[in-house]
Amino acid sequence: MRDHGGNIDAAVARFGGTDWIDLSTGINRVPYPVPVVPIGDWTMLPTNAAKSAALAAARAAYRTDAPMLATAGAQAAIQMIPRFTVPGKARVLGPTYNEHAAALRAAGWQVRQVTSLDQLAGADLAVVVNPNKPDGRSYAAADLQDLTKETRIVVDESFGDPQPDLSLAPSAGAPGLIILRSFGKFYGLAGLRLGFVIGCSDDIARLDEMAGPWPVNGAALRIATQALTDRAWAEATTLRLRAEAAMADALAKTAGWTVVGGTELFRLYETPDAKAAQERLAQHQIWSRIFPYSAHWLRIGLPGGEAEWKRLARALEG
Known part of the structure; x- marks a missing residue:
C-alpha cells in the first residue's frame, strides 16, 4: 500500500480542528532559516x-x-x-x-x-x-x-x-x-x-x-x-535532535510505550494498540503515523519548540 505520513488533511477531516502538529513525518520542525530569495x-x-x-x-x-x-x-x-x-x-x-x-x-x-x-x-x-x-x-x-x-x-x-x-x-x-x-x-x-x-x-x-x-x-x-x-547550523541541529530524541523516548515511556528504534528525526514505539494511540494523540491535535502491517507500531517525529513539546507531554501523560 502506498500510504504515507504527512496526510494531515485526513486528520483534519476525521477529527476537526485547525491547530494541528504534524508529527507523522520525519521532517525537522525547526527548519533552516530561509534567506531572502531574489525575485x-x-x-x-x-x-x-x-x-x-x-x-x-x-x-x-x-x-x-x-x-x-x-x-x-x-x-x-x-x-x-x-x-x-x-x-x-x-x-x-x-x-x-x-x-x-x-x-x-x-x-x-x-x-x-x-x-x-x-x-x-x-x-x-x-x-x-x-x-x-x-x-x-x-x-x-x-x-x-x-x-x-x-x-x-x-x-x-x-x-x-x-x-x-x-x-x-x-x-x-x-x-x-x-x-x-x-x-x-x-x-x-x-x-x-x-x-x-x-x-x-x-x-x-x-x-x-x-x-x-x-x-x-x-x-x-x-x-x-x-x-x-552552513556546517555550524548542521552540527548544532544534530546535537539538538539527539537530545530531543531522548526526551521523546522518556515521554513515550510515561504512556507505557516501548522504544523500537528510530533516528534523530523520528521515533518508533511499540504500543498496546497503535490505532488507539494515534487517536489519543489526535485528541490533542497531534498527528502520528501508524502502519498497515503492524497493529502496535506508532511513529512520531520530534516537536518543534517549547509549546509543541508541552502539548505532546500533556497528550502522553494525560
Whole structure:
C-alpha cells in the first residue's frame, strides 16, 4: 500500500480542528532559516550557474566527488530509477519506505521484500534505506559496499544527515551503486522538493536525461546552496535532535510505550494498540503515523519548540 505520513488533511477531516502538529513525518520542525530569495529566482528559469553552485555545496556536505544530480526531492529519483534499465528481479530490504517497491512494481519489476542484507545478493536491483524508516535500523558502509560486487544497489540515505559515518557517498562513483539524499527532511524544508542522486557517470547521465532541463526551481537551488554550506547550523541541529530524541523516548515511556528504534528525526514505539494511540494523540491535535502491517507500531517525529513539546507531554501523560 502506498500510504504515507504527512496526510494531515485526513486528520483534519476525521477529527476537526485547525491547530494541528504534524508529527507523522520525519521532517525537522525547526527548519533552516530561509534567506531572502531574489525575485529573479521566481521569474527566470534556473541557471546552470545556480545548479552548479548547489551541486558543489552538496558534494562538500556529503563528502563526495562523484557525479551528482539534483532532483525534485528524493522521491523524483525513486520514480525514475526503475525506468532507466530493463526490469528484472528486485529485492527491497524491509519493512521500509513503501514507495521503493511501489515504483519498481509500476515499472514492471518483480519485487520481493527481504529481511536481511544477505538476501539481497543476486538481485538485478537491490534497495536499502539506511538508516531505515520506520525503525532506524542501520548498516555499515563497508557491508553495503560489498553488495555492489554482486548487484546494482540503491541506498536511500534520506535520513542520513545526522549520521555521516553511515554514508556511502564518500566512496561513490563506481558502477553498481546509486545513493539518494533528501534535503528537505534534515533541513526542515520539505516543501522545496529537493533531493540529490549520487552515482557513476553513466547512471547520472541517464537520470539527467529523464529529469529534463529544469527539474529543480531556482529558489530551492539558492536556499540549498546556503544551507548545505552552513556546517555550524548542521552540527548544532544534530546535537539538538539527539537530545530531543531522548526526551521523546522518556515521554513515550510515561504512556507505557516501548522504544523500537528510530533516528534523530523520528521515533518508533511499540504500543498496546497503535490505532488507539494515534487517536489519543489526535485528541490533542497531534498527528502520528501508524502502519498497515503492524497493529502496535506508532511513529512520531520530534516537536518543534517549547509549546509543541508541552502539548505532546500533556497528550502522553494525560
